[in-house]
Amino acid sequence: MPLPVQESGPFNLLRPLLLLFYSGWYIPHTILNLVTSLNLRPLTSFEDFKDHWFARFWTWFGPRARENAAVKVTPLLKDARGVVLDIGPGTGQWLNVFARAMNPEISKIYGVEPNVGLHAELRQNAVKAGLGDVYEIIGCGAEELNTKGGVEKGSIDTITTVQCLCSIPGPERVIKDLYPLLKPGGKWIVYEHVKTKYQGDFVGTWQRFINLIWPHFFGGCDITRPTDEWLLTAGDWEKVDLRPGVGEGKYDTMPHVMGSLTRRK
Template sequence: MFEKYMDVLWHLIDPWHFMCFSASYLPVTIFNLLITLQFSVLLSPSKLKDAWFARFWGRVGPETRENAIPRVRPLISQARGVVLEIGPGSGEWVNLYDKEKVTKVYGVEPNRDHHELLRRRVKEAGLSDIYEIVPVGVEELGETWVGMGEVDSIVTIQCLCSVPKPKEMINALYGYVKEGGQWIVYEHVVTHHGRFIAAYQALVDIPWPHFLGGCSITRDTEKWLRASGRWSKVDLQQPELEPSYQVIPHVMGILTK
């Protein structure tokens, strides 16, 4: 029983510990910008926040990825045909695609700061001939790259928690999935396990986006995905090893049109 109480306590404290760890990267970010004379970044709160998060995530991102791979690999390996990967960032997941199944991957990443490393990782994964970086937002997709009803697989891995207007984006993306196509999901979501955890999660989510690059942990992404259109099959669930008192829970699985 004592171990259970300690586990609950750790899950309640852990988000604050993680934010403190993020905060520890702010002074060194400011110092680096000063010595490199990047005063325009220092004077812009949004640019400073981006630089701070980039430095922090450069340290913890790889570790976070390794922890998530046992869950994410089986999902991404099911991607097939023409794929829309939303928010690939620096390409943390590109080496998990099954090259025997995918014919084309459009990596929708409007942040050009990520493109150099994304290209490098695409090359390392052996996908240079089929992976195309799309440097625009979802709202501009259909103008040049891919049309409605032409996508076999959409992949969203921990990106819908930080994009602006996620509900509108989800509804727009549904139209790109062809009949029989699929949406592969691994995302942070709002908890549905009791009023206390919900209230506590809402409290954590007040400072959380400022320390974690705009990520919000209280978005009802699963509900929005289910309601985005007519799905023939929905297989979404919280990962087995996440307890009901998880303050930062995920939803994972596949929706089939």
């Protein structure tokens, strides 16, 4: 994969610090909400608390992240067809792209979202997008689809992963397990954080340093995973159209891979 054209400057290295501040701002807000609602159990478990914290933060930040990424992600998602497996939809910030008026070729969508704190808004957004009758929420992780999800092999026309493979446990194994769910000729649409290609530059070290705390502030997101490499080796692809994120270069701590892969017929 060719290196992206450098269109960013050194100040881009500071962007992760700003995003960490935004997330951290919601810690006291989450504690106050739990106390005033007398829901004290999450305060006894850091993992439970992080779920509530991230749900509140993402309700605010998700739409803003969507706005920044829309110019890159929307054209990709418009290619979704048939039965769609929507991995990690969060609150459903991309559901308008799947709306019948935008994409009448979608017949069913399975939204795989393990964070139950996001389900209510995800369902509301599905209804708002006119997808209430075709959108089904599966409340487990992508790593549990084979045992809990009830999705059969060879039943999916389109898999969509938008900034979610960075946060699931055991991502390399999950990617290999998702591949058989695709029908022959099925397409996997991707927009994901990946390990920077500039490992010999400062950004490689900086990315690893930021990643020491980043997963705690961003729902388990790991920005150092070579997800693009794992996708390429997941199965037999007839067509691969993967490219670096638009305008990303050697100063981007959170670079992306974007595009699609088509399973061989």
